[in-house]
Amino acid sequence: MTPPIAIFAFKRPDHLRRLARSLEACTGFEEHSVTIFIDGPRRDGDRAGVEAVRAVAAELSWPNLAVVEAPANLGLRRSIHKGVSRLLEEHEAVIVLEDDLLLAPTALQYFRRALTRYADESMVFAIAGYAYPVPQFADRQTAMMLPVATSWGWATWRRVWKDFEPNKELFAHLHKSRSFRRMFAAPGIIAANTMLDLQMRGRIDSWAILWNAHLTQRRGLSVFPPRSVVKNGGLTGQGATHSSIFNLPARLRSRLEIEAPQLEDADALELPDVPQVDFLALDLIRDSQSNRLGRLSTLLGSLRRRIVFWK
Numbered sequence: 247m248t249p250p251i252a253i254f255a256f257k258r259p260d261h262l263r264r265l266a267r268s269l270e271a272c273t274g275f276e277e278h279s280v281t282i283f284i285d286g287p288r289r290d291g292d293r294a295g296v297e298a299v300r301a302v303a304a305e306l307s308w309p310n311l312a313v314v315e316a317p318a319n320l321g322l323r324r325s326i327h328k329g330v331s332r333l334l335e336e337h338e339a340v341i342v343l344e345d346d347l348l349l350a351p352t353a354l355q356y357f358r359r360a361l362t363r364y365a366d367e368s369m370v371f372a373i374a375g376y377a378y379p380v381p382q383f384a385d386r387q388t389a390m391m392l393p394v395a396t397s398w399g400w401a402t403w404r405r406v407w408k409d410f411e412p413n414k415e416l417f418a419h420l421h422k423s424r425s426f427r428r429m430f431a432a433p434g435i436i437a438a439n440t441m442l443d444l445q446m447r448g449r450i451d452s453w454a455i456l457w458n459a460h461l462t463q464r465r466g467l468s469v470f471p472p473r474s475v476v477k478n479g480g481l482t483g484q485g486a487t488h489s490s491i492f493n494l495p496a497r498l499r500s501r502l503e504i505e506a507p508q509l510e511d512a513d514a515l516e517l518p519d520v521p522q523v524d525f526l527a528l529d530l531i532r533d534s535q536s537n538r539l540g541r542l543s544t545l546l547g548s549l550r551r552r553i554v555f556w557k
Contacts, residue, residue, distance in 0.1 A: 257295025323453040353475035355512035371466030375399030379506030386472035390524040397454040399476030437544035
């Protein structure tokens with residue numbers, strides 16, 4: 247399977263340029279079509295950054311490239327849903343990247359293999375490119391299935407995406423359900439209910455937390471590699487999503503992510519035959535330093551939003 251690649255960019259030209267370079271270095275890159283979706287500016291101060299991103303996209307000489315420029319700002323939630331849906335109208339699967347990611351040379355090999363292997367497996371909802379840096383996974387040669395999804399480099403199929411609508415009103419009954427909230431929080435990897443609360447109160451506008459809620463409601467699984475094929479280059483620094491001085495855990499986590507090993511041989515990776523949760527792997531991820539920092543980062547971000555709201 248050779249799925250199209252969707253890249254979502256906004257106003258960070260340097261991020262898009264770095265992602266493009268890492269994508270070009272991936273084995274089999276030339277076999278994929280690539281569409282860059284560039285969101286429109288939210289305010290006048292965004293225009294220069296958006297224009298710079300458009301210029302970077304125009305400089306790319308890929309024969310397999312298409313660029314879609316939004317005339318007005320959609321926001322990431324609507325942009326992701328609209329762009330992914332557009333590509334899945336014509337393709338069975340898609341690889342989704344945001345502009346602050348960096349890819350390992352094995353990334354596309356990994357996505358192609360996993361998408362092909364689980365194309366008809368109804369319990370598998372997504373293929374994750376990101377993996378939490380867990381020391382015990384340093385020599386692991388088997389992928390794992392977990393009851394969560396990641397937004398840091400992922401892939402899915404039309405059969406799954408067609409049933410997903412990122413409209414928070416459709417999730418209101420789940421937000422009110424104690425049984426669902428217990429199930430949603432159970433994996434302990436993301437601060438799920440904190441993020442869902444923020445989404446339902448309008449403090450954030452996230453497609454990813456609703457995607458995770460959709461996966462939990464349907465009891466879906468994601469396939470994760472033992473070592474990442476993507477790294478997030480946008481946790482800290484200029485233009486970073488989580489670069490607030492208030493958010494020290496994100497800075498500490500960024501150091502762990504940068505130093506973490508990546509998957510070196512995608513063809514040698516064993517893909518599980520049975521779609522079931524790897525609970526031992528889940529325990530190790532939940533107890534990892536990176537996961538603890540990530541959850542703390544989310545909780546502090548929630549507190550910061552509440553303080554700003556009260557002001």
